[in-house]
Amino acid sequence: MLSTLYALLFYAATAFLVIGVGMKIRKYAKAPAPLKIPITPAPTTRGGVVWRMFLEVSVFQSLFKSNKWIWLFGYLFHVGLALVLLRHFRYFTDPVWFWVEWVQPFGVYASFAMVLGLLGLWARRFLLERMRYISNPSDHLMLALLLAIGFSGMFMKFVSKTDIIAVKVFFTGLMRFQINELPSDPILLTHLGLVAILMIIFPISKLIHAPGMFFSPSRNQVDNPREKRHLAPWAAELEK
Amino acid sequence: MADGNTEIPELKDALDIPCLKHGAMEGLEPYIASPDHQEALGFPGELVPDWKEKVLEKMAETAKKNRAFQVYLDTCVKCGACTDKCHFFLGTGDPKNMPVARQDLLRSVYRRYFTFAGKYFPWLVGARDLTEDVLHEWYSYYHQCSQCRRCSVFCPYGIDTAEITMAARDILASVGIGQKYSNEILGKVNKIGNNLGLPEKALRNTLEDLEEDIEDETGVSVRIPLDEKGADILLITPSADFFAEPHIDGLIGYAKVFHEAGVSWTVSSYASEAANFGMFIGSYENMREVSLRIRKAAQDLGVKRIVFGECGHAWRVAYSFLNTLAGPFDFLDQNYPVPQHILEFTWDEIQKGTLNLDKSKNDHIRLTYHDSCNVARGTRMGDTPGGQFEIPRNVIKSVCNYYFDMDRDTTHESTLCCGGGGGLLTDDLMDLRVKGAAPRMTAMQQVTEDHGVTHLAAICAICKSQFSKVLPKYGYDMEAILSVHQLVSNAIILKGQETDDDEDLPATAEA
Numbered sequence: 075m076l077s078t079l080y081a082l083l084f085y086a087a088t089a090f091l092v093i094g095v096g097m098k099i100r101k102y103a104k105a106p107a108p109l110k111i112p113i114t115p116a117p118t119t120r121g122g123v124v125w126r127m128f129l130e131v132s133v134f135q136s137l138f139k140s141n142k143w144i145w146l147f148g149y150l151f152h153v154g155l156a157l158v159l160l161r162h163f164r165y166f167t168d169p170v171w172f173w174v175e176w177v178q179p180f181g182v183y184a185s186f187a188m189v190l191g192l193l194g195l196w197a198r199r200f201l202l203e204r205m206r207y208i209s210n211p212s213d214h215l216m217l218a219l220l221l222a223i224g225f226s227g228m229f230m231k232f233v234s235k236t237d238i239i240a241v242k243v244f245f246t247g248l249m250r251f252q253i254n255e256l257p258s259d260p261i262l263l264t265h266l267g268l269v270a271i272l273m274i275i276f277p278i279s280k281l282i283h284a285p286g287m288f289f290s291p292s293r294n295q296v297d298n299p300r301e302k303r304h305l306a307p308w309a310a311e312l313e314k
Numbered sequence: 315m316a317d318g319n320t321e322i323p324e325l326k327d328a329l330d331i332p333c334l335k336h337g338a339m340e341g342l343e344p345y346i347a348s349p350d351h352q353e354a355l356g357f358p359g360e361l362v363p364d365w366k367e368k369v370l371e372k373m374a375e376t377a378k379k380n381r382a383f384q385v386y387l388d389t390c391v392k393c394g395a396c397t398d399k400c401h402f403f404l405g406t407g408d409p410k411n412m413p414v415a416r417q418d419l420l421r422s423v424y425r426r427y428f429t430f431a432g433k434y435f436p437w438l439v440g441a442r443d444l445t446e447d448v449l450h451e452w453y454s455y456y457h458q459c460s461q462c463r464r465c466s467v468f469c470p471y472g473i474d475t476a477e478i479t480m481a482a483r484d485i486l487a488s489v490g491i492g493q494k495y496s497n498e499i500l501g502k503v504n505k506i507g508n509n510l511g512l513p514e515k516a517l518r519n520t521l522e523d524l525e526e527d528i529e530d531e532t533g534v535s536v537r538i539p540l541d542e543k544g545a546d547i548l549l550i551t552p553s554a555d556f557f558a559e560p561h562i563d564g565l566i567g568y569a570k571v572f573h574e575a576g577v578s579w580t581v582s583s584y585a586s587e588a589a590n591f592g593m594f595i596g597s598y599e600n601m602r603e604v605s606l607r608i609r610k611a612a613q614d615l616g617v618k619r620i621v622f623g624e625c626g627h628a629w630r631v632a633y634s635f636l637n638t639l640a641g642p643f644d645f646l647d648q649n650y651p652v653p654q655h656i657l658e659f660t661w662d663e664i665q666k667g668t669l670n671l672d673k674s675k676n677d678h679i680r681l682t683y684h685d686s687c688n689v690a691r692g693t694r695m696g697d698t699p700g701g702q703f704e705i706p707r708n709v710i711k712s713v714c715n716y717y718f719d720m721d722r723d724t725t726h727e728s729t730l731c732c733g734g735g736g737g738l739l740t741d742d743l744m745d746l747r748v749k750g751a752a753p754r755m756t757a758m759q760q761v762t763e764d765h766g767v768t769h770l771a772a773i774c775a776i777c778k779s780q781f782s783k784v785l786p787k788y789g790y791d792m793e794a795i796l797s798v799h800q801l802v803s804n805a806i807i808l809k810g811q812e813t814d815d816d817e818d819l820p821a822t823a824e825a
Contacts, residue, residue: 136472205394211439280392
């Protein structure tokens with residue numbers, strides 16, 4: 075019964091995530107940027123733009139320029155989360171890919187970086203007047219959700235181990251459309267339930283910044299307006 | 315909010331972060347455009363009865379037509395990186411002048427009507443209903459943004475508040491609430507050809523007077539041609555260059571450079587304006603109308619090149635948008651950039667050695683340079699990234715011995731706005747302008763303390779006008795603001811010019 079419920083929950087969450095993000099990306103891709111608005115320092119070639127975006131994604135270049143504390147906590151959280159996620163691939167792959175094996179030890183400690191970063195970001199929302207002013211309840215809840223996911227996961231790793239073999243059987247089963255038994259460990263169920271919530275709200279919350287940032291015209295445009303004429307389809311209509 | 319009552323902000327440092335002063339700038343509104351000014355631009359004369367539906371329709375349309383609007387409203391995570399980046403926040407302390415808070419004024423309504431969370435859980439995501447009060451709040455705070463884009467540089471996703479401000483102003487104008495200052499000016503450009511409403515005859519007289527002035531001063535006949543068919547270069551310059559100080563000294567500088575370079579050039583009375591307030595009001599159609607005048611003038615006069623004078627947002631519209639709005643310019647000489655900036659032209663001539671420059675003519679000036687926001691963050695000069703910073707400095711250093719940069723955190727791509735850009739250069743916003751200038755003025759005061767800087771040079775008509783108003787509030791002479799080409803003009807020794815070293819220098823003091 076519980077296994078079926080969680081199986082359905084994860085199918086639904088995956089569908090929400092994939093379809094939701096897909097729809098958002100389609101919307102962003104379909105809306106034209108009518109004007110060239112790259113912001114300085116703007117690369118003059120496509121390759122330059124790729125490099126710029128790479129630096130934004132890999133080291134949060136602009137955030138670093140902006141504010142070292144937000145950068146530090148934000149970077150700890152994101153890198154921590156990335157490593158933890160990579161580590162989790164072992165619950166979905168059989169045999170486990172070699173690089174997933176390789177990342178395991180890092181992934182374990184990355185969870186500390188992740189929650190430390192989240193705690194830092196959350197502290198800022200309480201302690202700084204400016205941050206308090208711009209924060210909505212959803213901004214706090216998002217951090218609470220991520221922290222709860224992080225802590226519940228760490229609890230299972232470091233305090234009370236769950237039957238991870240069974241969990242893996244459950245998830246690899248889901249990928250072949252079989253529903254196997256999921257251990258009824260309350261911490262595990264909490265962890266998974268929160269992850270499913272995160273997946274569901276991903277496309278309809280600020281989490282959409284992850285794919286969205288690639289569509290930011292001020293960052294993804296090539297600075298070549300004098301050399302190459304840029305024209306949106308609806309603007310071309312005005313010329314008829 | 316009268317001019318005299320403005321409390322001058324005292325900042326310890328140019329980027330000193332103030333404590334929040336809730337409501338400090340609440341209710342500040344520039345005059346609303348009259349029905350005549352609205353209708354001339356294709357907007358309704360006054361607030362339409364079904365404004366609510368119309369606003370929401372316009373928002374949906376903007377999201378479809380402009381990717382930036384949609385992406386920027388969706389992706390903000392409220393990280394706070396931008397909160398201390400706006401000069402208007404630094405100068406006023408009003409939390410709604412923090413870039414993210416300014417965006418949220420519109421984002422909160424967008425969420426309420428266009429997102430799942432906002433429709434069903436408005437309290438959770440700070441969504442709110444659209445009311446007439448909200449419209450007025452928009453009108454107030456979207457006219458406390460100079461569209462300088464400093465926040466965008468520091469945003470991890472490049473969210474550009476200027477795009478939101480432009481969209482908000484466009485939405486407001488489309489339901490009948492336009493800004494008097496910008497819309498009235500656009501009307502003049504469309505009717506007469508320039509922001510001042512200076513007709514052809516008056517313009518001709520002004521330019522002839524200027525020619526006489528140059529000849530009196532130098533003994534050389536330097537022409538400032540108007541509507542000369544067959545000239546090689548069409549100069550498009552802000553109309554402030556025809557009458558305001560120190561702008562006009564810049565125009566004299568361009569004329570001397572063209573004269574020494576031996577090129578034929580002309581000003582057009584039909585397109586006697588580089589500024590394009592269509593950008594300020596966020597209207598693509600209006601921006602296009604103004605731009606098309608330049609295309610028509612270039613075709614009618616049969617020129618081969620277009621060169622733009624010193625003007626910040628004009629250079630953004632010219633460099634980044636002109637090809638889009640009024641291109642393709644395949645009828646112009648493709649060996650030159652289309653369009654070209656006067657500083658690119660002058661720097662080329664300096665490198666070629668065409669200009670005879672005597673730097674010592676500017677020795678009474680200890681100079682710093684204000685990177686105009688639109689030039690710094692929205693354009694380029696020359697062939698390489700960063701040319702918009704290097705070329706003006708190269709020219710300045712070629713004509714001036716004493717040059718000192720301000721704090722690097724307030725120059726180049728991090729430059730602070732003068733406080734008067736983006737359609738705010740109007741007396742009804744003087745209080746805001748003075749406060750918004752505080753960070754820039756503080757950075758200048760620092761180089762005055764450290765290096766004895768006396769003057770500030772700029773390449774933007776709005777910066778020049780704004781600084782001549784606010785410099786006195788911060789302890790400088792109103793003539794401490796200079797055009798870069800005014801410095802060039804001071805230093806150029808024209809061919810055949812009688813030089814008399816005993817004579818007073820043609821300095822700013824005469825202005």
